[in-house]
Every structure is written in C-alpha cells, then in structure tokens.
Amino acid sequence: MKKYINALGMILLTIMALTSCKEEAGTTPGTDGAPAITLYQYAAEAPEYNPDNDIRIRIATNNQVAEAYYLAEPVTDKTARIESDGESGYMTYVIENGTKVEGISGASNVDVMLTDLQGEYAITVVGINGSNMTSQEVLFTGLSWTDVTTGTYVFGTTSMSGGSAAAITGKTSMPTTLQVCTSNPSLYRFKDVFGEGYSMKINLIDKTGSDPDGEYQFFRVPATLTPFTYNNESISICDIGYWQGNDAFVTDNGYESGMYANHNCFILVAYMISGGALGYGYDEFIAD
Secondary structure, three states: OHHHHHHHHHHHHHHHHHHHHHHHHHHOOOOOOOOOEEEEEEEOOOOOOOOOOOEEEEEEEOOOOOEEEEEEEEHHHHHHHHHHHHHHHHHHHHHHHOEEOOOOOOOEEEEEEEOOOOEEEEEEEEEEEOOEEEEEEEEEEEOOEEEEEEEEEEOOOOOOEEOOHHHHHOOOEEEEEEEEEOOEEEEEEEEOEOEOOOOEEEEEEEEEEEEOOEEEEEEEOOOEEEEEEEOOEEEEEEEHHHHHOOOHHHHOOOOOEEEEOOOOEEEEEEEEEOOEEEEEEEEEEEEO
16 A cells, blocks of 8 residues: 555656646746747837837847847738738748847847838737747837818917916917828828927817807817926826816817818817916917
8 A cells, every 4th residue: 555655646746747847838937938029019209209100119029039020011911911821921021021120139128119100000020939930910000191271370378277378388379280180081180380290189079069250160189298398397288178087078068179161270278287287278270
C-alpha cells in the first residue's frame, strides 16, 4: 500500500509540474513563445499636428517580437487584398511594403505618428520572429473639408456671465472660412478661427427656430481647445449644454446656437478652464 501511495504521489507531482509549466508559459509576461502586439490610439495634438487627419499610435510588443512593420491604407484596399491573398498574405504585404518600426527590441513601447489621412484608414502593424507573424490593426477616419464661404468670426463684447469673449481671448474678430465635412453634411468647422491649427467644429441638429433675422437651424458646439490661456491654464469652449451636461439647455431652454440660410451664425458658448466657466455669451459669424 505504501509503495502504491508513493507511486501515486509521484504521478500527481508530475502532473502538477506539467500543469504549472503550461500556465506559466501562457500567463507570465515575456514568456510567451509567439510574438504579440497591442496597439493604443491617441489623438494628435494641435497646433503641431492636425487632429482631423493625424493620429499617434503606440505599439507595445512582447519580448518575442524581433521586428515590426506598419502600413496605413484605405479600408477598402486592405479588404480587397485580404480577399485576394488571405490574412497571412496581407501580413507579408505589410512587411514588404510598410515601414519598419524603429526602436523595437524585445518587450518595447514605440510611438509612431501618421499624418494627412483622409477617409477611412486601416493601420496595420505586423510583428515577426523568424517565420512567426502576428498582426493588429486600428481604424481611423480622417476628415476632409470643402469651403462653403469666407467670413469674419466676431468675439462677443458683452457677456451673460463673467468676462466677455473679447476680453478673455484678447481678440475682437478673426477672418475664417466656414467649411463642411465631405463625409458628413451636418458637420461644419470654422477653419483656424482661433489661430493656425485651432479650428472649431459645429454639428447641425434636426431642429429649427426663427427670429427677426429669419429662420435658423440649431447646432451644437462640442468642447474645443483654444490657444488662449488664463493664469497659465488652457482655455476651451463648448456650448451651454455640454458645459451643464444637459442637452435640454440647447434644445429646449433658449441657449441654442443657430445658422441662417445665408450661413451667418450666432454662437452661444462658454469659455472654460478646469475650474468652470470664465464667462459665456454670444459670438457671431458673418459670412462674406
């Protein structure tokens, strides 16, 4: 019996040892036998880059990745290549036609910046170790714009509360171009309205109103960073609904912004820092 128990114990120890080795190889960082990649996507920062068309990708690799390559191309092109050559064929295509990621040395984190992407893009990264390959992708839609009209953006000289826009920004007006997004007819922007690289987007919504100047369509103003500062803190703007976290301020309570048929606009926005609003009131866009 004792001999049988000892033999059984040895068998159990062997099974435990084998199980332990198997789990460790799959769960302990850096011990996987196959190359692995994780991608992280970050917005590009103005004014050095254009957030509408530029993107920063962080490529994180395990210690089995000897080299990595990346390629950005329209989603339709990637789909067609995969249908023709398969997933492994596409990975080979990226290696042969893409850009080698510099700085990969085992477990690594490397950032790459891709610029001037217009339309729907697939950004594919392939990691290799000998004949072993792995790939990951992120999708990015770069915006393109068409000019609607030139005009003048007028910063409000009066304020409903706090300081006026003109006092906060130090500007009374700026020449700008109203543009519409080619892929979204409800999305507009005032190009470089706060300075080069600092545009302001507006989103038309399905609601209209009227006043003595005519009928207008409501629009929303999402949070937008400006180059202006207050006590060394960056100033952003947004409409009252985004500021208050309640869309009804814009849609139902009279704090809307609107665009007329001739593209003139009144823009009710708050100028914000982390501690709250410096002031809010009406700016204007006067089309040429």
